Amino acid sequence: MGHASNSSEEAKAKGSVGKGLARVDGAAKVRGTARYVDDLKFPGMHHGLTKRSEVPHGILRGIHKREGFDWSQVVVVTAEDIPGRNTILLIEEDQPALVAIGAHVRHVDEAIALIAAPTRALAREAHGFLDLEIEEIPAVFDCEEALSAEVNVYGDDNILKTYLIEKGDADIEEKLASCDHVVEGLYRTQAQEQMYIEPQGMIASWGEDGVCHIIGSMQCPFYIQKAMRALLALDDDNLVVEQAVTGGGFGGKEEYPSMIAGHAALLARKAGVPVKLIYERDEDIAATTKRHPSVVRHRLGFDADGTIRAIDVDVIFDGGAYLTLTQVVLSRGVLHAAGPYKCENTRVRGRAVATNTPPHGAFRGFGAPQTTFAYERQTQKAAALLGMSPFEFREHNMLRDGDRTATSQLLEGSVGSEDVLRAVKEVAEANPLPKDDPATSIRHGRGVAFYFHGAGFTGSGEARLAGRATVALAEDGHFEVRSSSTDIGQGVQTMFTQIAATGLGVEPDAVRVPTPATDRVPDSGPTVASRTCMVVGRVVGQASVALKNRIESWASENGFGDMPLRQAATAMAKVEGEISETVQYAPPPGIVWDDETYTGSAYPCYGWAACVIDVRVDTDTYEVAIDRCVHAVDVGKAINPVVVKGQIEGGTLQSLGWALWEDVIYKNGKVANDRMTNCIVPTFSDAPEMHTIIVEEPFANGPYGAKGVGEIPMDGPCAAAAGAVEHALSTLVSSEGFDALPVSPEAIQRAMRLDS
Amino acid sequence: MNIEVTINGESRSIETEGHRRLLDVLREELGLVGTKEGCGEGECGACTVLMDGEPVNSCLVPVGQIQGTQLTTIEGMAGSDGLHIIQDTLVRYGGAQCGICTPGVALCAKWAVEKEPGASKERLRELLAGNICRCTGYQAIVDAVVAAQNSSESSHE
Ligand code: FES
Ligand code: FES
Numbered sequence: 001m002g003h004a005s006n007s008s009e010e011a012k013a014k015g016s017v018g019k020g021l022a023r024v025d026g027a028a029k030v031r032g033t034a035r036y037v038d039d040l041k042f043p044g045m046h047h048g049l050t051k052r053s054e055v056p057h058g059i060l061r062g063i064h065k066r067e068g069f070d071w072s073q074v075v076v077v078t079a080e081d082i083p084g085r086n087t088i089l090l091i092e093e094d095q096p097a098l099v100a101i102g103a104h105v106r107h108v109d110e111a112i113a114l115i116a117a118p119t120r121a122l123a124r125e126a127h128g129f130l131d132l133e134i135e136e137i138p139a140v141f142d143c144e145e146a147l148s149a150e151v152n153v154y155g156d157d158n159i160l161k162t163y164l165i166e167k168g169d170a171d172i173e174e175k176l177a178s179c180d181h182v183v184e185g186l187y188r189t190q191a192q193e194q195m196y197i198e199p200q201g202m203i204a205s206w207g208e209d210g211v212c213h214i215i216g217s218m219q220c221p222f223y224i225q226k227a228m229r230a231l232l233a234l235d236d237d238n239l240v241v242e243q244a245v246t247g248g249g250f251g252g253k254e255e256y257p258s259m260i261a262g263h264a265a266l267l268a269r270k271a272g273v274p275v276k277l278i279y280e281r282d283e284d285i286a287a288t289t290k291r292h293p294s295v296v297r298h299r300l301g302f303d304a305d306g307t308i309r310a311i312d313v314d315v316i317f318d319g320g321a322y323l324t325l326t327q328v329v330l331s332r333g334v335l336h337a338a339g340p341y342k343c344e345n346t347r348v349r350g351r352a353v354a355t356n357t358p359p360h361g362a363f364r365g366f367g368a369p370q371t372t373f374a375y376e377r378q379t380q381k382a383a384a385l386l387g388m389s390p391f392e393f394r395e396h397n398m399l400r401d402g403d404r405t406a407t408s409q410l411l412e413g414s415v416g417s418e419d420v421l422r423a424v425k426e427v428a429e430a431n432p433l434p435k436d437d438p439a440t441s442i443r444h445g446r447g448v449a450f451y452f453h454g455a456g457f458t459g460s461g462e463a464r465l466a467g468r469a470t471v472a473l474a475e476d477g478h479f480e481v482r483s484s485s486t487d488i489g490q491g492v493q494t495m496f497t498q499i500a501a502t503g504l505g506v507e508p509d510a511v512r513v514p515t516p517a518t519d520r521v522p523d524s525g526p527t528v529a530s531r532t533c534m535v536v537g538r539v540v541g542q543a544s545v546a547l548k549n550r551i552e553s554w555a556s557e558n559g560f561g562d563m564p565l566r567q568a569a570t571a572m573a574k575v576e577g578e579i580s581e582t583v584q585y586a587p588p589p590g591i592v593w594d595d596e597t598y599t600g601s602a603y604p605c606y607g608w609a610a611c612v613i614d615v616r617v618d619t620d621t622y623e624v625a626i627d628r629c630v631h632a633v634d635v636g637k638a639i640n641p642v643v644v645k646g647q648i649e650g651g652t653l654q655s656l657g658w659a660l661w662e663d664v665i666y667k668n669g670k671v672a673n674d675r676m677t678n679c680i681v682p683t684f685s686d687a688p689e690m691h692t693i694i695v696e697e698p699f700a701n702g703p704y705g706a707k708g709v710g711e712i713p714m715d716g717p718c719a720a721a722a723g724a725v726e727h728a729l730s731t732l733v734s735s736e737g738f739d740a741l742p743v744s745p746e747a748i749q750r751a752m753r754l755d756s
Numbered sequence: 757m758n759i760e761v762t763i764n765g766e767s768r769s770i771e772t773e774g775h776r777r778l779l780d781v782l783r784e785e786l787g788l789v790g791t792k793e794g795c796g797e798g799e800c801g802a803c804t805v806l807m808d809g810e811p812v813n814s815c816l817v818p819v820g821q822i823q824g825t826q827l828t829t830i831e832g833m834a835g836s837d838g839l840h841i842i843q844d845t846l847v848r849y850g851g852a853q854c855g856i857c858t859p860g861v862a863l864c865a866k867w868a869v870e871k872e873p874g875a876s877k878e879r880l881r882e883l884l885a886g887n888i889c890r891c892t893g894y895q896a897i898v899d900a901v902v903a904a905q906n907s908s909e910s911s912h913e
Binding site (some may be wrong): 025027033036249653684685 | 800846849877
């Protein structure tokens with residue numbers, strides 16, 4: 001007996017919060033037995049394909065089935081086949097599922113018609129015989145041009161959304177004029193492709209009972225459910241949306257999956273068989289959402305002693321042809337635009353503009369990386385101008401516990417700002433940059449960045465959402481965590497296992513976290529905004545403790561007081577039927593947010609981070625190699641340090657890739673580099689060895705102190721990398737050369753030519 | 757055409773058209789769906805299998821070319837007694853997140869470790885550079901492969 005309980009105690013300890021429990025889905029993934037959507041087959045299944053506009057702006061006049069093909073072999077769906085409202089419902093109803101005849105085409109990859117056939121090859125053949133008649137009208141592709149509104153994409157002025165944040169009584173121009181120094185900069189960032197390695201895809205089937213079942217690669221099953229209700233005119237009883245194992249998302253599988261789900265469902269409805277719709281890589285790159293391109297003007301006023309006195313930022317995001325999630329992305333962009341610095345006088349203006357490009361959308365960081373790039377380039381320039389060390393300037397101005405942000409939010413607890421900067425500074429100081437040898441073409445440089453990221457939904461978002469999660473005893477005697485949080489690689493299933501096992505006081509293998517389906521789990525909200533661990537994890541923990549307490553009191557009342565929890569639970573379930581506890585999220589008290597004036601508690605709390613990037617630039621080849629990458633992130637509490645480290649490292653490389661190599665090139669609103677050979681992402685050899693430091697300043701309202709970690713690592717390394725290249729070439733090139741991303745070899749070459 | 761091939765230690769005889777992609781034959785005819793498609797053009801490495809011990813992108817290999825070879829897919833990597841050491845370290849070090857790149861990465865890492873037993877981290881990165889992972893930033897994979905390398909060294913002692 002003693003031995004058994006020892007090993008169970010050991011197992012409990014291993015699986016408890018704070019331990020690096022091996023991923024619960026790890027074995028299936030390394031064995032290749034995890035089933036992703038393209039691995040699934042249904043009897044009689046057909047393959048779907050999308051016919052797209054290929055014209056950036058126009059009016060659809062006709063869809064013609066050309067002769068020479070036997071159309072009886074395939075099913076063709078157009079807007080006329082939509083039983084509900086022709087829209088992909090998210091925030092607004094502006095985006096159609098399929099453009100109807102007589103309606104506007106607003107970008108080159110609009111879906112016009114759908115084809116299903118028994119084989120992919122036949123569907124492709126039919127695609128070639130389907131002709132579209134589109135009357136072209138002038139288009140606009142540049143977001144600044146779109147502001148002059150000669151071409152109308154959205155509303156009267158092409159403005160999708162505006163925001164204004166103001167702090168301090170003084171006029172911002174006067175305040176800037178009174179500063180000893182003002183640094184002005186204009187920053188541009190490019191679109192970024194998420195490049196999850198599993199392309200998007202869905203399978204839809206309709207049962208004889210009229211229930212539509214959708215399974216696929218997704219982040220947010222309930223977003224899809226909401227969109228399908230409108231498109232298919234179904235109620236929730238006739239609709240099941242289920243996640244398959246998902247091969248990466250990074251935000252890219254937040255909104256677009258509703259489009260694919262809708263298309264697959266329409267095809268399956270008409271074809272009368274299940275339909276699988278999997279995107280090819282080029283189609284996925286071209287048609288699905290990417291990070292918003294941005295133009296940010298930033299003025300930073302400060303005194304000779306380095307104190308920041310005034311900040312004025314003007315943010316423009318290119319939203320693309322439809323609203324999708326743009327207004328929320330812009331909101332996060334402007335809320336982070338003043339940076340993690342103290343300043344009494346701040347103005348931030350934000351505009352999102354519509355253009356004739358496929359809509360931009362969610363990507364890890366969600367608007368913050370664009371504005372972080374701008375303010376951290378500015379801080380670097382300010383420090384250089386004053387001859388201060390980059391650490392000293394930031395230490396002098398950083399927000400600390402008890403300070404107020406640009407929205408006048410009082411920071412109370414869980415502020416790791418000093419710790420993260422100190423952690424990277426110590427490593428940096430212990431490892432000075434090598435001296436340049438003037439006889440060679442190699443120049444060394446170091447860049448620093450310091451940033452914060454609001455965890456969870458903005459303002460009262462979490463209160464409105466009221467996410468719920470359930471912990472139940474399943475029939476087979478496992479404890480089951482039911483939530484709509486999807487594991488897209490970030491380790492939700494593992495973290496929830498640990499949180500539930502710790503709450504229940506059981507071994508981790510007594511807990512199971514299935515992939516969600518809308519008929520089996522409560523709506524815990526979407527898997528976005530670095531909220532899953534902090535918000536849903538909290539209710540999972542609370543439900544676990546509540547369930548444990550209920551079982552224990554039942555056990556002691558019924559004379560089973562000494563029984564281990566799992567056995568007691570099984571005994572209880574025999575008497576009481578299924579036992580479960582559902583908890584709804586209650587936001588911490590004192591969160592006051594004013595959506596009109598954009599003041600108050602923008603987020604429940606913030607993550608804090610700092611990084612140091614050392615580069616080697618070859619002035620002959622213009623190539624950049626990263627020699628050092630030190631990243632410290634305050635995550636509150638690492639529920640699983642291995643998982644947290646993986647989140648930080650993955651985000652870091654996406655940020656470095658965006659800074660130095662990744663680019664999406666548009667020609668007339670069409671992605672010109674729509675393949676992995678030309679739309680490149682970093683490889684094993686591009687990536688640096690990473691030195692990751694986890695800092696824990698617990699958040700009182702997170703599970704065991706945890707707060708968000710998913711996005712913050714994406715925000716800052718881009719600015720540090722650009723700063724490092726600037727530093728390496730500081731004697732050769734003026735800094736404006738590094739104010740636009742990517743700082744590619746071509747960009748470096750251009751900058752060096754311009755200055756010589 | 758008829759193809760005679762050994763897959764994961766089992767000899768198979770396959771009747772198919774020789775120009776089909778090995779990837780499709782594995783996934784569609786043989787049900788070996790552990791081999792993944794990420795790009796279909798030889799860039800991502802998700803479709804990696806070992807052909808006579810060497811990694812190939814199965815999306816680029818016409819199935820006619822596998823005549824008489826020995827193939828290892830991810831389904832054949834673990835032994836009957838459990839995970840291959842590299843699979844084990846990938847799980848423990850966090851080298852698999854979303855897992856879609858993992859079958860290809862695991863097979864390529866097996867090849868790399870066998871080909872150059874004492875390879876440095878830098879060299880390992882070169883050997884693995886044909887496999888793209890978007891989730892991990894590669895660090896956990898490199899650490900896992902080094903750990904596997906060390907433990908196979910110590911098991912030889
Ligand atoms: S699918 Fe073969 S290399 Fe990408
Ligand atoms: S683990 Fe997701 S791509 Fe490698």
